[in-house]
């Protein structure tokens with residue numbers, strides 16, 4: 001997979017060179033290219049922002065540098081075009097499902113907005129030749145899209161074959177498919193500072209262990225994410241109907 005990231009803080013994305021993503025990049029699974037948006041500015045102050053039409057506080061990122069960045073990274077006359085992801089609080093939710101979808105793409109480009117955002121015509125212009133998704137990693141506001149890109153790239157890269165050492169560990173994690181949160185995990189020692197590992201996990205009774213883990217997943221989901229439990233209940237009902 002090719003990954004392009006356009007930002008006014010390329011050093012923010014240096015983290016992509018370490019850990020899993022760094023290893024994937026070195027092993028050729030990922031072709032990560034960072035671009036400084038100011039490369040496409042020509043005034044003395046390398047201006048990337050201006051005041052918003054219609055008034056209001058803050059500044060908006062000018063369209064011109066973005067248009068030139070996109071034209072350099074993905075020339076309009078190339079048949080191959082990236083899927084453009086624009087992190088923003090106003091985006092569609094980033095989910096494990098979307099991470100899987102994006103992990104199947106051959107080429108992703110990320111546009112890191114700052115200030116109050118990027119002139120809306122940039123997404124419209126890009127949309128003339130590539131798929132554009134405005135995506136939110138959560139209901140809070142950051143100063144820029146860079147951290148959101150780190151979050152999304154890590155969630156996506158770990159799904160690429162060969163990046164994760166043990167693919168089985170993908171199957172049982174939270175949000176990985178059954179719609180419930182992951183059960184609590186334990187390792188040695190069996191007793192630690194007055195806290196013991198639940199006996200069932202030391203029993204070797206795999207049926208009982210699986211049942212305990214499912215019950216713990218349901219309990220935790222009910223406690224922390226009743227929204228997911230409702231969805232999970234609906235899914236079960238649909239499965240029952242389908243089986244009936």
Ligand SMILES: O=C(OCc1ccccc1)c1cn[nH]c1
Nearest residue numbers: 088089113136137138142144145
């Ligand atoms: O703050 C975020 O992105 C940076 C950004 C982009 C555009 C305008 C303001 C801020 C964000 C929050 N959840 N997901 C993304």
